[in-house]
Amino acid sequence: MSDFSVEANGLTKYFGDYKAVDHVSLAVPTGSIYGVLGPNGAGKTTSLRMTLGIIDPDEGSSRLLGGHKPQSVRNRIGYLPEERGLYPGMKAREAIAFMGALRGLDWSEGRRRAAGFMTELGLERVIDEKIRKMSKGMAQMIQLIGSIVHAPDLIVLDEPFSGLDPVNQERLEMLVRRERDRGATILFSTHVMAHAERLCDRIAIIARSARRFEGTVDEARALLPMQVRYTPRTAGAPAAVAANLPAGADLRGDAWHFAIQDADVEPLLARITASGHGVTGLSISRPGLHDAFVHIVRQVDAGFDADATEDAVEEASA
């Protein structure tokens, strides 16, 4: 058994002349929760579809659950597509059992588990209600249950949180953690950093068709210097205070804000203590995943803009 549930290598996809996905590789450790983050239209969905073998990549390959081709292990995979869809005429219980049956689960077992899941998620009122009578969020929860009802080893969720209210988002996080505890590997895409930060063991950031980062959440956050917020006890003489701080420190209200390299923390503390301005407030912390994400995406965008400018210059000179 391989240590990775998903091994996708160099996935590339063209739509016409547009390179929608450019050599994206994903390695998801078995039993982990893995997030694929990226702005809208970055190629997350296409990457997941190729990973699951729903569409064929133009280049690259995908192996799941220990080196199998995606098609040969369909019944051990659960998938929630980005474009939600259920048969509106079906009852919730039947819809879930149908999705389970597609993955090889027995119909009656599917119905039984459907009722269990729905009760647990506070949906017992609508077990025998038709999908068309439900709200969008409810239908989405039904579909989510449908994609995990057969207890798959690998669960792939494309933007699972979008369209859910905070209570349901909370329930979904709970569900994801429980599935992981059951032994499943979860791969999901999102552009909401809060969920990724709370849930993910590892993340990959995809921007402009290519993978720009891969690692743990902390590693991503470590890409940015630590942020310091310092409030001196003596209010006057800002220039004197600033002399002890790195260049570029910014005074907002009473507090100074500035970034700092990891190695400079202790010297800074020593300087502040020695300066005699005192300390009423001091926090040194990593920026959130949100900032790291924006930082990475901006860098990529800046690179592209530079390219575009160069192209324009070349075209103009030609």
Place this chain on the structure above:
Amino acid sequence: MTPFLRSMFVVARRDFLAIVATPTFLLFLLAPLFMVAMTLAGGMGASQLADSARGAGRIVAIADAADVEALRAADRRLRDAFRRGEAPPPLEFRVAAPDAPDPIAITREKGTDTYAVMSGPLESPRIVERNAEGSAGRYLALLANQALRDRAAGDVVPVKPRFESIQRGGTSIAVQQSLGFGAVFIIFLLTLLLAGQTVSSLAEEKGNKVIEILAAAVPLESVFLGKLLGMLGVAVLFIAFWMIVAIGGGLVAATQMDPAAIAAAGKAGKATAALASMPATGWPFFLGIGFAYFILSFLLLGAVFLGVGAQAGSVREIQMLSLPITIFQVGMFSLSAAAASAPGSSLATFAQIFPFSSPLAMAARAASDDAKAVHLLALGWQAIWVALVIFLSVRLFRSGVLSSGSGWKFWRREKRG
């Protein structure tokens, strides 16, 4: 059961239930009632029209009093050889007299159509007729000829014919061919009514986005085949329903009718004559193989329509597609009908081999040719084509709709390079 078949049946089950468990399905099931009612109304009107038109015509002979009896006797004898409906219009006599009206005046008399009027001596009659192509004038000339011959020959002993049926010796080729045509027609009609729906069956999944769930969970081939199977289930249910209605209706009618009347009808009725005659392969085999060919015809055409419909992007496109599809079906029908009426011809052989007309043409062949093994071959051949069409449809669907063209659209790849 293999996973492929399993998922195919899951899809088929869903489709079948989704279609059957709706109020609209009742309307669909009972739709033939409207057709029967329309046909009855139309047929009654038409036959009444024909009856009233037929009653209005006549032919007229103006003859000497001495000749009238001879002409009447000849008319009675000749008329006997015609079937009802094909006989010339009734013959009226006028005795020739100096003040008798002119033939042209007779044709102008109101209240009835006069097709021809004969006047003058029998040896050289003058015949005025309405339609030079028609037979009324020539019939009058034949009557005059007969009357003259009778007179010349004197009394002849009437012929006493003894009629014997040749049906015992085997079914006539004409009846077998019309059985074959009937099989072609019934299979065609059922396929036309039922298989056309497959064209829109993938539109549902594309509309409500379920297609991605299906595509992720099971091979697309089993989605396509499952949908086809679901529709086939609906078609078989439809046919079974009407078979039961027909058989039940027949039984009720039989208990209501006088046994003597049935016996009398049994001797004369045309339908019973057809029933008494045999298709070359025998009734049980003919019906069985006919049903098998219906299934394959449904699967073949259904697979084509499903594949074509899967390419359509919108409901409007599907509506536009229904015309070429109907024309395609009618084309297959004409080909097979032509083949049914000319068994053994090269056209028939072509229709039997060409995959999409093969089920129809082979059903017709079962009526006129007693070879049975060839049907097994044909069924296999058609099944291969069902598989091939599904395979191609899925490739096209993957590369086109799911934009997953992995080298299938090779020209696009070259362009990129």
